[in-house]
Amino acid sequence: MKNIKEYNLDELKEELEQLGEKKYRAEQIFKWIYVDKVKSFDEMTNLPLELREKLKIEYTMCNFNILKKQESADGTKKYLFDVLDGNAIETVLMQYHHGKTICVSSQIGCKMGCKFCASTGIKFVRSLTAGEIVEQILAVEQDIQDKISNIVFMGIGEPFDNYENVMKAIKIINNQKGLNIGARHISVSTSGLVPMIYKFADEELQCTLSISLHATNDEKRSEMMPINNRYKISELMEACKYYIKKTNKRISFEYALAKDNNDNLKDARELVKLLKGMLCHVNLIPINKIENGSYSKSSNENIIKFRDYLNDNGIVATIRRELGSDIDAACGQLRRKNLKQE
Ligand code: SF4
DSSP states (O other), X not given: OEEGGGOOHHHHHHHHHXXXXXXXXXXXXXXXXXXXXXXXXXXXXXXXXXXXXXXXXXXXXXXXXXXXXXXXXXXXXXXXXEOSSSOEEEEEEEEETTEEEEEOOOEESOSSOOTTOTTTTSOOOEEOOHHHHHHHHHHHHHHHTSOOOEEEEOSSSOGGGGHXXXXXXXXXXXXXTTTOOOGGGEEEEESOOHHHHHHHHHHTOSOEEEEEOOOSSHHXXXXXXXHHHHSOHHHHHHHHHHHHHHHOOOEEEEEEEBTTXXXXXXXXXXXXXXXXXXXXXXXXXXXXXXXXXXXXXXXXXXXXXXXXXXXXXXXXXXXXXXXXXXXXXXXTHHHHHHHHHO
């Protein structure tokens, strides 16, 4: 059966036409799913009974079940969802002063193998469909009975390794007649799939692009992130410059500080040299220690020194507030733990 959440509004209109129905029915269904957030066709009470029955035969609502939920003292909620084929994915809800943000997964597992990531070491299974990406948002909104204001594609998976489905999901999330989350409130993070950065730039969306940089020279970056063996820092920077020129949008560079690895002032100096003159922002992340991981968190003193050096030298840098540190906050940790228990 087809998942009704795979379709943007125009596609849903075509689907309804093929069923011999009027196009306006698609708008009604879209509203029921994304505004009223119902979980069944039976609840779509302004549709004729006959149409509801037809929909039940043709489509599934693909409602995820919550396998586990962890809640942090700071309000962060981490969900492990059953994606209905025996696999599980993680989604995190974070509460900021500017609203609620959901960190969505784009794949079941990840092929990128970043050394500091809890997803590494777990087999890659498959990419998520657009409907499965969208369902993460709906399932959280249904659980908390509240509206989400921001989406970040920073959960498990490399979004640009599932490019078409991620773009499709963004269009569904963005639709004003549905979830209505503005593109400016959607952020996509990549480990550095260079050709896709060019493609993303050409989409001219208003979304934010985040680049997981984490190191300033190829030797160190390749050690942390195998993707760097494929696309060197120089190629990555060229793609970033193209993106900025094309979109006139600021890039957010993610830099996870690991103790005695990439957190000294020499690294900060190299980072300034690399990013000087670029329309960008650096997001410093105190690294989350993962089980068996070889990296550990920098001292608070080093993190602050690093930030101050960047700011004093013309690179805007902030330290990401640690959320959910009392639960399995690093992406992949909850799923990893669950797999071990199975
Ligand atoms: S950090 Fe992101 S891209 Fe790297 S392995 Fe983890 S999920 Fe994949």
